[in-house]
Amino acid sequence: MNNIVTATLTGVAACCLLMMGCSGSDDSKSAVKVFQSDAAVQCESEGISVEDMQKILAAGNIKVHCAQKGNTGMMHMTVCGAPTGSINIYTIPKDQLEQAQMLGFVPVSTLPDYQDVACE
Numbered sequence: 001m002n003n004i005v006t007a008t009l010t011g012v013a014a015c016c017l018l019m020m021g022c023s024g025s026d027d028s029k030s031a032v033k034v035f036q037s038d039a040a041v042q043c044e045s046e047g048i049s050v051e052d053m054q055k056i057l058a059a060g061n062i063k064v065h066c067a068q069k070g071n072t073g074m075m076h077m078t079v080c081g082a083p084t085g086s087i088n089i090y091t092i093p094k095d096q097l098e099q100a101q102m103l104g105f106v107p108v109s110t111l112p113d114y115q116d117v118a119c120e
Contacts (some may be wrong), residue, residue: 031065032094034105034113035087037072043080053088060103066091066119073113
C-alpha cells in the first residue's frame with residue numbers, strides 16, 4: 001500500500017514540475033503582447049501580414065519573441081467594405097513597451113476578449 005501512495009505522489013509531483021516548466025512564468029513577467037490592426041477589409045483586402053508589420057518593430061529596434069494573428073474579440077458587421085477585426089500580435093520585452101506604443105502598437109490587455117493562435 002505504501003508503494004502505491006509513494007508512486008502516486010511521485011507521479012503527481014512530476015506532473016506539477018512538468019507543468020511549471022511549460023508555463024514560461026519568467027517570460028510572462030518580462031514580456032508583453034502588443035497589437036495593431038492589420039487593416040483587413042471584408043471582400044477586399046487580407047490586410048498587412050504579420051511579417052510585414054513586424055518590420056516596423058524591427059526598424060524601432062524592438063525584439064519580437066513571437067508574432068501571430070489574432071482577433072479583437074469584438075463583433076463586426078458582415079458586409080463588404082467593413083473591417084474584419086483581425087489584428088497582428090507581437091510578444092516583446094516589457095521594457096520596450098513604451099517604444100512600441102510610440103510606433104502605434106497597443107497592449108492586448110486593452111482588449112478583454114481578444115483571441116489569438118498559439119505561437120510556434
